[in-house]
Amino acid sequence: MSAWENNVRRVVPYVPGEQPKEKNIIKLNTNENPYPPSPLVLEKKLSLEKLRLYPDDKASLLVDAIADYHGVNSNQVFVGVGSDDVLAMAFMTFFNSDKKILFPDITYSFYDVWAELLGIGYERQKLDDSFRIKAEDYYKENGGIVIANPNAPTGIAEPVLFIEDIVKKNQDVVVIVDEAYVDFGGESAASLIDKYDNILVVRTFSKSRSMAGLRIGYALGSDVLIKYMNDVKFSYNSYTMNMPSIILGAESIKDEAYFKQTIEKVINTREWFKDEIEKIGFCCPPSSANFLFITHNTVSAREIFERARENKIYVRYFDKPRIDNYLRVTIGTREDMEIFLDFLKKNV
Amino acid sequence: MSAWENNVRRVVPYVPGEQPKEKNIIKLNTNENPYPPSPLVLEKKLSLEKLRLYPDDKASLLVDAIADYHGVNSNQVFVGVGSDDVLAMAFMTFFNSDKKILFPDITYSFYDVWAELLGIGYERQKLDDSFRIKAEDYYKENGGIVIANPNAPTGIAEPVLFIEDIVKKNQDVVVIVDEAYVDFGGESAASLIDKYDNILVVRTFSKSRSMAGLRIGYALGSDVLIKYMNDVKFSYNSYTMNMPSIILGAESIKDEAYFKQTIEKVINTREWFKDEIEKIGFCCPPSSANFLFITHNTVSAREIFERARENKIYVRYFDKPRIDNYLRVTIGTREDMEIFLDFLKKNV
Numbered sequence: 117m118s119a120w121e122n123n124v125r126r127v128v129p130y131v132p133g134e135q136p137k138e139k140n141i142i143k144l145n146t147n148e149n150p151y152p153p154s155p156l157v158l159e160k161k162l163s164l165e166k167l168r169l170y171p172d173d174k175a176s177l178l179v180d181a182i183a184d185y186h187g188v189n190s191n192q193v194f195v196g197v198g199s200d201d202v203l204a205m206a207f208m209t210f211f212n213s214d215k216k217i218l219f220p221d222i223t224y225s226f227y228d229v230w231a232e233l234l235g236i237g238y239e240r241q242k243l244d245d246s247f248r249i250k251a252e253d254y255y256k257e258n259g260g261i262v263i264a265n266p267n268a269p270t271g272i273a274e275p276v277l278f279i280e281d282i283v284k285k286n287q288d289v290v291v292i293v294d295e296a297y298v299d300f301g302g303e304s305a306a307s308l309i310d311k312y313d314n315i316l317v318v319r320t321f322s323k324s325r326s327m328a329g330l331r332i333g334y335a336l337g338s339d340v341l342i343k344y345m346n347d348v349k350f351s352y353n354s355y356t357m358n359m360p361s362i363i364l365g366a367e368s369i370k371d372e373a374y375f376k377q378t379i380e381k382v383i384n385t386r387e388w389f390k391d392e393i394e395k396i397g398f399c400c401p402p403s404s405a406n407f408l409f410i411t412h413n414t415v416s417a418r419e420i421f422e423r424a425r426e427n428k429i430y431v432r433y434f435d436k437p438r439i440d441n442y443l444r445v446t447i448g449t450r451e452d453m454e455i456f457l458d459f460l461k462k463n464v
Numbered sequence: 465m466s467a468w469e470n471n472v473r474r475v476v477p478y479v480p481g482e483q484p485k486e487k488n489i490i491k492l493n494t495n496e497n498p499y500p501p502s503p504l505v506l507e508k509k510l511s512l513e514k515l516r517l518y519p520d521d522k523a524s525l526l527v528d529a530i531a532d533y534h535g536v537n538s539n540q541v542f543v544g545v546g547s548d549d550v551l552a553m554a555f556m557t558f559f560n561s562d563k564k565i566l567f568p569d570i571t572y573s574f575y576d577v578w579a580e581l582l583g584i585g586y587e588r589q590k591l592d593d594s595f596r597i598k599a600e601d602y603y604k605e606n607g608g609i610v611i612a613n614p615n616a617p618t619g620i621a622e623p624v625l626f627i628e629d630i631v632k633k634n635q636d637v638v639v640i641v642d643e644a645y646v647d648f649g650g651e652s653a654a655s656l657i658d659k660y661d662n663i664l665v666v667r668t669f670s671k672s673r674s675m676a677g678l679r680i681g682y683a684l685g686s687d688v689l690i691k692y693m694n695d696v697k698f699s700y701n702s703y704t705m706n707m708p709s710i711i712l713g714a715e716s717i718k719d720e721a722y723f724k725q726t727i728e729k730v731i732n733t734r735e736w737f738k739d740e741i742e743k744i745g746f747c748c749p750p751s752s753a754n755f756l757f758i759t760h761n762t763v764s765a766r767e768i769f770e771r772a773r774e775n776k777i778y779v780r781y782f783d784k785p786r787i788d789n790y791l792r793v794t795i796g797t798r799e800d801m802e803i804f805l806d807f808l809k810k811n812v
Contacts (some may be wrong), residue, residue: 119636120662121688123561123607127700132521143517149470152513162510163692165500167677169710170489173480197545200701213471233699259471288467314468322518329515329707340469350477355547359677360708364515 130229133432142455144446145430147297147407148287149326151378151449154371157327167359181366182334186306191339194346197356199296199320199333203262204230206316209348210290211236213259222439224268224294230287231415246275247272247409254282261286266302269434269444271403273302280308282437283315289340292316294367298385299324299379301404306336313338317346324379324407325368326361332365333355382406386447392457395464407446409439415464417441423463429456468486478577480779485693492794495645495776497674499708499726499797505675505712515707521790523705529714530682536652539614539687542694545704547644547668547681550802551610552578554664554683557696558638559584561607566595570787572616573643573678595620595757597748601632609634612642614650617782617792618753628656638689640664646670647727648734649752654684660684664693671754672727673716680705680713730754734795744812757787760794764812765789771811779805 133146135269151156175195183190192339196202207230211217214237217229221240242254247270254261261282281458283291283305293305295317304450306317321332322393351355357365366373390400400410411417421433432444447453481494500506525542531538544550557576559565562585567575569588579586589601592595601714602609609630614621631639631653640654643665654665669680696703706714716723738748738756748758759765769781769791780792795801 118661119690120558120638121692123637124692125557125560125696126692127695127699128533129695130702131698132518132702135518135520150516150517151516153515157515158512162708164508164712167501168497168499168674169482170480170494170496170676171679172483196703197704197706200703204700209473210468211473212473220737229699233696289471290468313466319656326516328518328703331519331703331706340466344469344472344474347475347477348473348581350479350713351475352552352578353545354478354480355548355676356545356707357678358545358679360510361706364512391546440525 117282118174125233125369127406130226130230131135134430136430138428141428141430142448142452144452144456145432145439147323147446148328149323149378149406150447150452151326153364154328154368156367156371160364160367162360162363168320169428171355171357171359171362173354175362178332178357178362178365178434181369184397185369188309188336189286189339189445192309192341192342193359194335194337194342194349196333196349198322199318200226200320201295201356202333202335203292203294205345205349206290206292206318207234207236209232209345211260211290215257215259217260218254218258219262220267222247222267222270224233224264225434227262248275251278251281253423255285258286258289258291261291262294263291264296265305266297266300266404268297268405269407269432269439269442270409271297271405272401273404276303276305276307279305283308287312287314290314290316291379292318294318296320297323297405300383300406309336313340316341317362321368325375326378326381327365329370330361330364331426332361337364359390366444385450385453389447389453389457396461409444411442412464415432420463424459427459429459473581475581476577478574479624482776482778484511486776488798490777490796491778492796492800492804493673494778496676496796497726497730497754498795498800499729501674501712502716504715508712509642510708510711519703519705519707519710521702523710526680526705526713529717533717534684536657536684537678537687538599540657540684540690542683542685542690542697543705544681544697546670547598547642547666547678547718548574549679549704550666550681550683551642553697553700554638554666555579555582555584557693559798561606561637563607565608565610566602566606567610568615570595570615570618572612572786575610580773593624597622598628599626601634606634606637608637609612609639610642611639613653614645614648614752616645616753617755617780617787617790618749618757619645619753619755620749624651624653625748627653631656631660635660635662638662638664640666640667645671645753646666647680648731648754655767657686661688664689668711669716673723674726675713675716676714678709680709682731730795733798735802737795737801737805741808744809755792757790757792759790760812765791768808768811772807775807776806
């Protein structure tokens with residue numbers, strides 16, 4: 117080992133869902149939208165000559181479009197390279213206390229990775245046996261709170277009053293509400309940002325807007341909260357959003373009809389699929405996301421995962437305590453789900 | 465002030481060069497390339513339907529193209545959202561010593577911003593009176609070294625032997641060589657990455673490849689160095705490079721003829737412009753970059769800066785010790801520079 121290696125930041129990185137390169141697979145493992153982005157996005161002409169210039173460092177076109185959409189001011193919107201970038205920046209900006217931050221034991225598995233990377237102490241709060249968050253776990257002293265709502269990989273959503281209760285009882289720290297999946301049936305806490313200056317609501321274009329390939333995430337919060345985040349962002353990288361993201365992201369926001377229609381299709385498929393698999397011995401918590409978290413009464417999740425993979429159907433399996441007999445299944449097209457259902461019928 | 469503000473990371477962000485929104489200006493303030501990206505890039509069709517999918521988290525298409533271009537292995541290449549992202553990740557990964565990192569007093573003004581953001585101690589080493597780096601300043605004990613070569617905003621390049629000397633004498637720390645401008649006449653240290661495992665050479669597509677708007681930067685280093693950086697990157701954001709960056713970046717690499725031709729035009733314009741302004745009382749260090757660092761023998765830099773701005777000509781002025789009588793002037797098209805020259809002739 118070389119001497120310089122003594123000063124390396126050593127981390128155990130987050131492992132994203134597999135991105136298989138083979139064709140003709142059914143990909144239900146990374147919560148992508150099965151439908152393409154809005155036709156407005158697909159038909160937009162990008163002036164690639166302009167790539168010679170730096171993008172707008174404030175990404176105003178996109179920020180203003182998001183602000184208009186949510187009926188907030190542009191200084192209440194922060195944008196980043198996917199919600200992962202937004203969340204990482206938020207951890208870096210707000211979690212600098214000696215006290216531990218709190219998040220559920222079963223949740224998005226990047227939270228502890230960011231905490232480890234940045235040297236932030238954390239304490240996991242156990243979900244109850246139905247995978248529900250217990251609000252009272254978040255009443256104790258802490259250095260900050262992160263709640264995914266709907267939660268992942270369970271899909272369970274809590275009402276905005278539940279979130280407000282936690283925010284109200286924790287006004288001396290920042291509460292991050294990660295709403296990556298909220299458009300598929302959750303209730304957003306965005307309405308709270310004018311009432312509490314310590315809540316940050318994080319969103320993404322990757323799921324409901326079918327734009328995972330562009331990497332656009334954003335956060336809504338009080339102007340003072342957003343200003344602190346922007347200070348850190350501008351101390352890290354002046355230009356995070358590239359020209360195609362800014363332009364195509366803003367374009368997507370314009371097409372509310374397509375957005376609603378796509379979401380409706382995903383929700384309908386999800387509810388149909390849930391009914392069908394319950395008939396063959398699966399059960400799963402109620403989902404407000406674009407995935408289901410399923411378990412079977414006799415066949416192990418790992419076995420189904422492996423057999424599905426052999427049949428070129430990819431779902432997500434987490435080899436972790438309490439959830440190692442569950443699979444997270446992204447809702448694809450009706451056709452995808454029919455094929456998967458056929459597979460399940462033959463294999464359980 | 466709210467209580468949560470006590471735990472906010474407080475920083476003084478880097479201020480990038482102005483990006484004026486008005487039309488019909490001459491923009492010589494952020495070192496952009498005056499020529500568009502390669503025709504291969506402009507003509508490339510992006511399959512925007514595929515934006516619904518996450519991009520390849522390893523950005524293999526781009527990484528492999530860069531590796532081929534430099535004749536190195538793909539595991540010796542790291543890519544990021546502009547060289548700023550690459551440098552920030554490198555600071556985070558490698559500079560975790562109790563000892564101070566070293567860089568010149570006059571250099572890219574983001575280095576101290578990253579150090580402040582990440583709590584890294586640093587000590588500026590004074591350039592000599594001709595703005596040259598003194599190698600012996602970097603022989604003392606330190607926690608890491610950052611050298612921009614060619615340096616910014618001076619444009620002065622040092623030979624690769626000079627860099628090798630510093631790397632050789634500092635094998636217990638990581639030496640970052642920031643080669644953002646090297647294609648315009650500098651000598652790259654990329655050849656050293658197989659010889660020393662502690663040198664990281666950082667590059668960008670923003671200047672010589674006319675792709676500032678896409679945000680593509682990369683680093684070359686030993687496989688072990690790159691692995692550590694990727695571990696940190698995957699602990700921060702799984703997918704940093706979006707689909708357009710990966711595809712258009714790889715396309716750009718294919719067009720070596722256009723790349724060389726564009727660079728030659730910029731260099732020719734630079735040398736012509738340098739000769740012309742020296743005739744009217746300016747002087748500037750020899751530049752191996754796409755800018756000149758100019759000072760006049762009677763008229764103050766600030767005065768020229770302000771008057772140019774009134775005439776819709778934007779150049780960069782740094783209100784900092786030792787360089788507050790200099791302007792950094794990006795090399796534009798021959799036509800841009802003729803207009804600027806006319807302006808200068810009337811105003812000095």
